[in-house]
Amino acid sequence: MTYIVKPKNHHPNLERNELGLTRRDYEGAISTLCAGCGHDSISAAIIDACFQLSIPSYQVAKLSGIGCSSKAPAYFLNQSHGFNSVHGRMPSIATGANVANHELLYLGVSGDGDSASIGIGQFIHAARRQPNMIYIVENNGTYGLTKGQFSATNDLESKSKYGEDNLFPAIDLCGMAIQLGASFVARGFSGDKDQLVPLLKAAINHKGFCLLDIISPCVTFNNHNTSTKSYDHIREHNESVSRPDFVPLGKEITAEYSEGENIDVALHDGSILSLEKLSDDYNPLDKKSALENLIKSEKEGKVTTGLLYIDPNAKDLKETINMTDKPLNKLEDGDLCPGNKYISSLNDKLR
Amino acid sequence: MDTRYLFKRHNTWWVKVAVPKDARDALGFDLRQSLKTHDLAKAQEKRWEIVELFRDQIKNAQNELSLPLANKDSVQTFMPVTDTSNPQYYHKVVDCQYACPAHTPVPEYIRQISQGNYTDAYMINWESNVFPGILGRTCDRPCEPACRRTRTHEKAVAICRLKRVTYDYKGNIEDRIPKLPEKTNGKRIALIGGGPASLTVARDLIVMGYECVLFEKDPFAGGLMRTNIPSFRLPEEVLNEEVDRIINMGLETRFNSEITSMKELLKEDFDAIFVGTGAPRGRDLNIEGREEAKKNIHIGIDWLTSIAFEHTKSIGKKVVVLGGGNTAMDCCRSSLRLGAEDVKVAVRSPFSQMKASEWEIEDAMNEHIPIFENHVPKRFITNENKLAGIEFEKVEAVFDENGKRSLVPTGEDPVIFECDDICIAIGQDNAFEWIEKDIGIEFGEWDMPIVDKVTFQSTNPKIFFGGDAAWGPENIIWAAAHGHQAAISIHKFCSGEDLFDRPMPGTNLVTQKMGIHEWSYDNDISQAKRNLVPHADQSISLKNLKVEVELGFDEQLAFEEAQRCLNCDVQTVFAEDLCIECDACVDICPTDCINFVNNAPEEDLRNSLRIPALNLDQPLLVSEDLPTKRAMIKDEDVCLHCGLCAERCPTGAWDMQTFLYEEAKVYS
Known part of the structure; x- marks a missing residue:
C-alpha cells in the first residue's frame, strides 16, 4: 500500500475534454490493492473512458459488493455517487436504483467471487431483467482477500499457487449472460487497454444490460506458471475476435477497412461501434454464433476477448415494465396522487 | 535545444543510431560516432549527415547479410536503447546539477539541509564550488531556470538561497x-x-x-x-x-x-x-562632452572598486547610471547609499533585454530606482566645464529576419536628464x-x-x-x-601526462529502498510555493553601504524550501528482465511519463507517447524490447521522482536509486 497521496501536479500538456476537465479530474483515492493488481488497470481504463466521453462524474453511480474488486470504485471517479452493498447483492441495488432513477450511468463493479459464487443468483436475474447498467466483473479466478483459494471461475486445469489441483469446472459468466438475455456481452483483459477502453465506451452508450468480464490477473495469488489467469498465460492464449473502435455521435469514422472486414453496429443514441473482424466466422449479432465461438475456443484452450455478443435493439428494464420517462425520484405529489375527485369516484365504484 | 540522435560522452557529443534487431543480432552493435566537439550547436549541424550515412550502412549490412527484411527499401532507424552506464545520462536528468558549470550536486546538499546537516551540506558545496557563502549571495544561478519545477508551471526551488543557508548555519569545519x-x-x-x-x-x-x-x-x-x-x-x-x-x-x-x-x-x-x-577594464563612452565633464563621470567597475577600498565616500545628489547589466544595478544601488537622492538608470536596449539578472533588477526597483529603456546616450551636457546633464536619443528595437537586433531612432524629441554624476557601466574588457x-x-x-x-x-x-x-x-x-x-x-x-586524457567523474548509484513502500528520501511532493527571502528594513539598509539587504532564510523557511526539491538525482532505474507489463506504473504516474509502445525513429516515438514528448532538450529513457515487442519509453521531462512507479511495481522492475555525480577534481 502506498502511503503518500498521489501528487496533484500533472503534465503541463495534459489534454482536456469537452467539459474542460483533465483525466486527472476523474481519479479517485490512491489504490490500496496490491502493487500490479489488474483491477488498478481496469480503474484506469474506466477513468479514460469517462474522460474521453466527457461524462460528468455526478451523473455516475458506482455500485459494488465485497472483495478486492469491490474496493476498486474508491479508486476512480471520486465525485460520483457510490454504494457498497452486502456481498453478492450489488445487482439488486443496481436494479432498484435503476427503477428509482434511470438517468444515471450505473457502473456495477464486482468480482468472480461476488458474482459467480455468493451472488450468482443475483447475477442471473440482473442479466435476465436487463436494467440499463454496466456490470463489470474483475475476474482473477481467485479469492485474493482470503489468501488465494480457487474461485468459481478458475479453470479446471489451473493449479493454485501452492500446487493444489482445482477439482471443479469453471463458470463462464459470458456464456451464461448471453443465454440469459443480456444484450451486450464482452470479455476484456486488464493488460490491453487499447481493447478495453473502446469496449467500455461502447458499453456506456449501449442501452440495456452490459456484461464486461475482464480478466484481471492477481499478481499476489494467481500469476504463477500453472495459472490460466496470469499475465503471461493470457497474453499467450488471448484470441481477440475483433478490434473495437467506438465512434461517438457526430464524429467521423476515420479508420478504413476493406469491405467485409468490419462490422458497424449503430447504438441506440446514434453512435457507432465499429468492429474490425479478426476471425472469419465471427458474428457478434448472432447469439448462436457467439455461443458456438465460446465453446470452440474453450476446447482449444484459448481465451476469446472482444465484443462477443450485442443486440442493439433489445428492450431494457424500463421499457419492459413500461415505466414513465420521468424518473421515479423526480415525480411530484401531483404526478403520484390522482386527486380527491378521482379517488372518490373510484371508492364509489367499489361500494 | 534539439538533441535528437545525440548523446554526450567524455564531454564531447556523439551520434548514435539504433540498428533493427535482426541486423543488430548479426552485427552485434549499434552505430555510433564521436562528433569530436563539445559545442552543441556544431554537433546539431553535423549530425544529420552522419545519421544518413548510418542509414546507408544499415541497409548495406542488411543486404550483405541477406537478412529477412519486411521491406527492403525502407531502412528504419530506431531509438537506441538508453545506455544508463554512461554517467552523462543520469547526470542530464539532474537538471540543476547539469546546468551548473561546476556541477555541484544540488539535490544532495538540499537533502542535507532538510535534515539539518548544514555543515555536511556546506562541505558538499565547498568541495564543488569553493565559495558557498559568496555564491549563495551572488551567484548567477544557471541552476534555477533549469529546475524541473519550472516545467510544471511552478517557480524554481530557491537553490541559491539554500546554498547561503549552508554557510549561515554551518558548524566548525576547520578540521575538515x-x-x-x-x-x-x-x-x-x-x-x-x-x-x-x-x-x-x-x-x-x-x-x-x-x-x-x-x-x-x-x-x-x-x-x-x-x-x-x-x-x-x-x-x-x-x-x-x-x-x-x-x-x-x-x-x-x-x-x-x-x-x-x-x-x-x-x-x-x-x-x-x-x-x-x-x-x-570598464568600457568608456566617448561622446561629446566626455573630456570636459570627466571629473563627474565614473567608470562603473573602477568606481565600485574605489568604494570597496573606501576611497570614495560620497556622490552628487542626482546620479544617472548608464547600462543594463549587474554592474549598473550595483552602481545605482551604491549611489543611493552614498547620499544620492535622485538616481536613474538608462539602458539602450528594451527592458526585456537587459543583461542584469532578473532578481537584481527587482532589487533595484524595490529601492524605487527608475529604469529608462530605449535611451541611447548622445552627449554629456556641461556648464562651465562641469557636468550638468546628459542627452538621450529615443530608439526602438527592430529585429531583422535573422533575429539580429538594431536600435532605430523613433524621431521623438531628445530626452535630457539633469545630473551631478554619471556612472558608465556598459561592459568590461x-x-x-x-x-x-x-x-x-x-x-x-x-x-x-x-x-x-x-x-x-x-x-x-x-x-x-x-x-x-x-x-x-x-x-x-x-x-x-x-x-x-x-x-x-x-x-x-x-607530470608529463596527456592533457586531453581527462579524468572520469566519480559516480555512485544506490537504491533508496528501505521497506515495501519506504524510501530513504522524502518522496511526498511539496505543494508549497517558492518562499521569498526576507529583506532588511529599507530605512536602515539604504543609509548604510555595509548593511546586507537580504537577510537569508531562517531554519524553518530553509526547511520548507528544501522540501520543495524534487530529488531529481533519485533516478527511476528500470530493469527489463523483471517487468511483467502490468501497466501499474503507467496508471499511477502523476505526470504521464511512462509508456509501453513499439520502438520507432525518435521523431515518431516522441509523438506516439501518451503525452507527446515535445521538449527535445529532455531525453527519453528507452528499454530493450519486452516480451510483447513493445519497449518501455519514459519521457524524463516532467518526472517528479515521486517513486510511485516503483511503489506500484509488483516485481521491483522500477527502483529509485540515488545517482551521485562528482565532477572530477585533480585530487580525486
Missing part, C-alpha cells in the same frame, strides 16, 4: 579542510590575479602538494568579488572567511605586486603559470598589455589569447588561463569551474 602537506612535491605554480579562478586552482593544487604563489595587485585577495560586489550584497566577513580559508591552507601570497611583464615572470622558476586576471607578443602566447580575435576550451592551456604550454581572463566576462561559478579544470591540466602538464 585539508592543508598543504609537510613534504611538498617541489613544483611551484604562479597564479596571477587573486580572484575566484586563481583561488580555486590554488585550493586544488595545494592538496596535491604543489607550492602555489599568488600575485595580486591589490592589498587583498578576492578579485572582483571584493572590488565589484558591494558589501550590501556580499558582507566583507563572508568574503574574508572563504578567501582566507584557501590562503590558510598554505598559499603563498604576494599582495600589492602587479605583474607587469609575463616575460620577466617566465624567467623565475615556476613550473606552470595560471592567469586569472579577469576582465578588469580584458587587458593583456603586460603579456609580450613574443613569448609563445598567440592572440586571436578581439586580442584575446587562444586558449583551449578543454585544457585551458594557451599556445605556450606552460601558461594556462581561466575565469574571465580566458574568454571574457562570465560569473564567479564559471571561474570556479575553470579553476578545477585548469588545476587538472596543470597537474597533468607537470
Whole structure:
C-alpha cells in the first residue's frame, strides 16, 4: 500500500475534454490493492473512458459488493455517487436504483467471487431483467482477500499457487449472460487497454444490460506458471475476435477497412461501434454464433476477448415494465396522487 | 535545444543510431560516432549527415547479410536503447546539477539541509564550488531556470538561497579542510590575479602538494568579488572567511605586486603559470562632452572598486547610471547609499533585454530606482566645464529576419536628464598589455589569447588561463569551474601526462529502498510555493553601504524550501528482465511519463507517447524490447521522482536509486 497521496501536479500538456476537465479530474483515492493488481488497470481504463466521453462524474453511480474488486470504485471517479452493498447483492441495488432513477450511468463493479459464487443468483436475474447498467466483473479466478483459494471461475486445469489441483469446472459468466438475455456481452483483459477502453465506451452508450468480464490477473495469488489467469498465460492464449473502435455521435469514422472486414453496429443514441473482424466466422449479432465461438475456443484452450455478443435493439428494464420517462425520484405529489375527485369516484365504484 | 540522435560522452557529443534487431543480432552493435566537439550547436549541424550515412550502412549490412527484411527499401532507424552506464545520462536528468558549470550536486546538499546537516551540506558545496557563502549571495544561478519545477508551471526551488543557508548555519569545519602537506612535491605554480579562478586552482593544487604563489595587485585577495560586489550584497566577513580559508591552507601570497611583464615572470622558476586576471577594464563612452565633464563621470567597475577600498565616500545628489547589466544595478544601488537622492538608470536596449539578472533588477526597483529603456546616450551636457546633464536619443528595437537586433531612432524629441554624476557601466574588457607578443602566447580575435576550451592551456604550454581572463566576462561559478579544470591540466602538464586524457567523474548509484513502500528520501511532493527571502528594513539598509539587504532564510523557511526539491538525482532505474507489463506504473504516474509502445525513429516515438514528448532538450529513457515487442519509453521531462512507479511495481522492475555525480577534481 502506498502511503503518500498521489501528487496533484500533472503534465503541463495534459489534454482536456469537452467539459474542460483533465483525466486527472476523474481519479479517485490512491489504490490500496496490491502493487500490479489488474483491477488498478481496469480503474484506469474506466477513468479514460469517462474522460474521453466527457461524462460528468455526478451523473455516475458506482455500485459494488465485497472483495478486492469491490474496493476498486474508491479508486476512480471520486465525485460520483457510490454504494457498497452486502456481498453478492450489488445487482439488486443496481436494479432498484435503476427503477428509482434511470438517468444515471450505473457502473456495477464486482468480482468472480461476488458474482459467480455468493451472488450468482443475483447475477442471473440482473442479466435476465436487463436494467440499463454496466456490470463489470474483475475476474482473477481467485479469492485474493482470503489468501488465494480457487474461485468459481478458475479453470479446471489451473493449479493454485501452492500446487493444489482445482477439482471443479469453471463458470463462464459470458456464456451464461448471453443465454440469459443480456444484450451486450464482452470479455476484456486488464493488460490491453487499447481493447478495453473502446469496449467500455461502447458499453456506456449501449442501452440495456452490459456484461464486461475482464480478466484481471492477481499478481499476489494467481500469476504463477500453472495459472490460466496470469499475465503471461493470457497474453499467450488471448484470441481477440475483433478490434473495437467506438465512434461517438457526430464524429467521423476515420479508420478504413476493406469491405467485409468490419462490422458497424449503430447504438441506440446514434453512435457507432465499429468492429474490425479478426476471425472469419465471427458474428457478434448472432447469439448462436457467439455461443458456438465460446465453446470452440474453450476446447482449444484459448481465451476469446472482444465484443462477443450485442443486440442493439433489445428492450431494457424500463421499457419492459413500461415505466414513465420521468424518473421515479423526480415525480411530484401531483404526478403520484390522482386527486380527491378521482379517488372518490373510484371508492364509489367499489361500494 | 534539439538533441535528437545525440548523446554526450567524455564531454564531447556523439551520434548514435539504433540498428533493427535482426541486423543488430548479426552485427552485434549499434552505430555510433564521436562528433569530436563539445559545442552543441556544431554537433546539431553535423549530425544529420552522419545519421544518413548510418542509414546507408544499415541497409548495406542488411543486404550483405541477406537478412529477412519486411521491406527492403525502407531502412528504419530506431531509438537506441538508453545506455544508463554512461554517467552523462543520469547526470542530464539532474537538471540543476547539469546546468551548473561546476556541477555541484544540488539535490544532495538540499537533502542535507532538510535534515539539518548544514555543515555536511556546506562541505558538499565547498568541495564543488569553493565559495558557498559568496555564491549563495551572488551567484548567477544557471541552476534555477533549469529546475524541473519550472516545467510544471511552478517557480524554481530557491537553490541559491539554500546554498547561503549552508554557510549561515554551518558548524566548525576547520578540521575538515585539508592543508598543504609537510613534504611538498617541489613544483611551484604562479597564479596571477587573486580572484575566484586563481583561488580555486590554488585550493586544488595545494592538496596535491604543489607550492602555489599568488600575485595580486591589490592589498587583498578576492578579485572582483571584493572590488565589484558591494558589501550590501556580499558582507566583507563572508568574503574574508572563504578567501582566507584557501590562503590558510598554505598559499603563498604576494599582495600589492602587479605583474607587469609575463616575460620577466617566465624567467623565475615556476613550473606552470595560471592567469586569472579577469576582465578588469570598464568600457568608456566617448561622446561629446566626455573630456570636459570627466571629473563627474565614473567608470562603473573602477568606481565600485574605489568604494570597496573606501576611497570614495560620497556622490552628487542626482546620479544617472548608464547600462543594463549587474554592474549598473550595483552602481545605482551604491549611489543611493552614498547620499544620492535622485538616481536613474538608462539602458539602450528594451527592458526585456537587459543583461542584469532578473532578481537584481527587482532589487533595484524595490529601492524605487527608475529604469529608462530605449535611451541611447548622445552627449554629456556641461556648464562651465562641469557636468550638468546628459542627452538621450529615443530608439526602438527592430529585429531583422535573422533575429539580429538594431536600435532605430523613433524621431521623438531628445530626452535630457539633469545630473551631478554619471556612472558608465556598459561592459568590461580584458587587458593583456603586460603579456609580450613574443613569448609563445598567440592572440586571436578581439586580442584575446587562444586558449583551449578543454585544457585551458594557451599556445605556450606552460601558461594556462581561466575565469574571465580566458574568454571574457562570465560569473564567479564559471571561474570556479575553470579553476578545477585548469588545476587538472596543470597537474597533468607537470607530470608529463596527456592533457586531453581527462579524468572520469566519480559516480555512485544506490537504491533508496528501505521497506515495501519506504524510501530513504522524502518522496511526498511539496505543494508549497517558492518562499521569498526576507529583506532588511529599507530605512536602515539604504543609509548604510555595509548593511546586507537580504537577510537569508531562517531554519524553518530553509526547511520548507528544501522540501520543495524534487530529488531529481533519485533516478527511476528500470530493469527489463523483471517487468511483467502490468501497466501499474503507467496508471499511477502523476505526470504521464511512462509508456509501453513499439520502438520507432525518435521523431515518431516522441509523438506516439501518451503525452507527446515535445521538449527535445529532455531525453527519453528507452528499454530493450519486452516480451510483447513493445519497449518501455519514459519521457524524463516532467518526472517528479515521486517513486510511485516503483511503489506500484509488483516485481521491483522500477527502483529509485540515488545517482551521485562528482565532477572530477585533480585530487580525486
